[in-house]
Amino acid sequence: MSASPIAIMWFRNDLRLADNPALMAACRWAGQNGGRVLPVFIYDDVIDGQLGGATRWWLRHSLQSLDHSLGGQKLHLFRGTAQDVLTSVQAEYQVTALFWNRCYDRPSITRDTAIKTHAHQTGLMCESFNGQLLFEPWDVKTGSGGSFKVFSPFWRACLKMPPPAAPQAAPDHIPLATVTPSQAVSLAELDLAPKPFDWAGGLAERFTPGEAGARAQLHDFIDERLIDYAALRDYPDQRVTSELSPHLRFGEISPRHIWHATAHHADAHPAQAQTTAKFQSELGWREFAHHVLFHAKDLATIPLQPAFARFPWVQDADALKRWQTGQTGFPIVDAGMRELWHTGYMHNRVRMIVGSVLVKHLLGDWRDGLAWFDATLVDACPANNAFSWQWIGGCGADAAPYFRIFNPVLQGEKFDPKGVYVRQWVPELRNLPDTLIHKPWEAPRLVLIGAGAASYPDPVIGLRQGRDRAMAAWREMKKTANFEEGDMT
């Protein structure tokens, strides 16, 4: 048994040393009590068992990076349910305190609440902190004390709150415990490697998971791309977005850090105040997604608008497969889906277009889109992914009018006018002229053959047909919903 009392620092979605309030508290506690800090990560079968392949790949590298920052072989890894793991560590050592940063999805909240209750019953000091958000979901309230359903008033209310605290530097010294719990496993035993074969080459090429990588990404963004962000953020070939989302996913960098770094930049460059505010409002969307997640019953499965409970989504396995594999015949859609498959990432504008085509033109269930994004996207998280699919599915609280249906040809011509993005990801269309790159079905047969594009599929559905069918389905649903409502009164 260790002589000094131990505080467990339970890492979850906060795989960093800087601006980590739970870690700071654990170090402070250790200093005051002559104790030691035991850094722990638990691959919780219940919660992390749901993680998709791309996020598992990221997690594996992020854990490796965090362990390295701690000095190597210092982060203790476990598999199992969190309560069991914590109990086993408590049984082995003199654990008197437990610290973590909060999660906001319902399964995690339920788990954490039970653990906290149990801890208090057994005399274990247990404290949680905000390490993941600029504002706690329950602190942002409407005039009547409720939660927000619309982004703009939500973000206005956020900006009126006391600003997020300045980020704290990593602790000078972490008094690490020098024990090795008997239940701990190796990184390999967490079994996070891509299966059944290593498909993650494209991910590794594009991203560097870990706290240092996150920081480098932020500073590169601020120095090189923030200036153009507001003007060019919708153009997928321009690559001016921050691409910080996967780093935020596991908390390799805190949103406070991003907030203050960009604010500081805007102070020094007043001409960039507007583009900075635009970027910060995207952090606001992340906040809003967590706000809605926290207040929703089950954001990933239950439509926020009850009328959608019985929407006649079409189950078409073949169409879904073509969408997933980038064979819809709509170049901008296929480019996005192939970018996703190869790199674990997709530009935000393109995410909206592919989502719209699945949900509107194909009448595919938004939950099928959500599941695919969960499986393949490196930044898939319970808040952003579910929130965004509800939004594009039209069943979010702030639904777009039913007639607002993205036309993948117009969107392509508007945001990828030279077809640079399409040519990168759909190489069989490379030799088509710009005028046909977004609608190859209009090319004469001979032109297609001459360009080597003959193998490219015809559209999975006619644009006109898909649009009309979607609008009809929506009208029908509204009619039914109104009828049922009227029926009850």
Added chain:
DNA sequence: TTTTGAGTTGTTCGA
């Protein structure tokens, strides 16, 4: 309590 203005991201049609 009632009223009022507003609501991320669009497309099509016809003049």
Added chain:
DNA sequence: GTCGAACAACTCAAA
């Protein structure tokens, strides 16, 4: 080719 209007009706949030 360009431009404005139409596309519905509803909910949210604050005054």
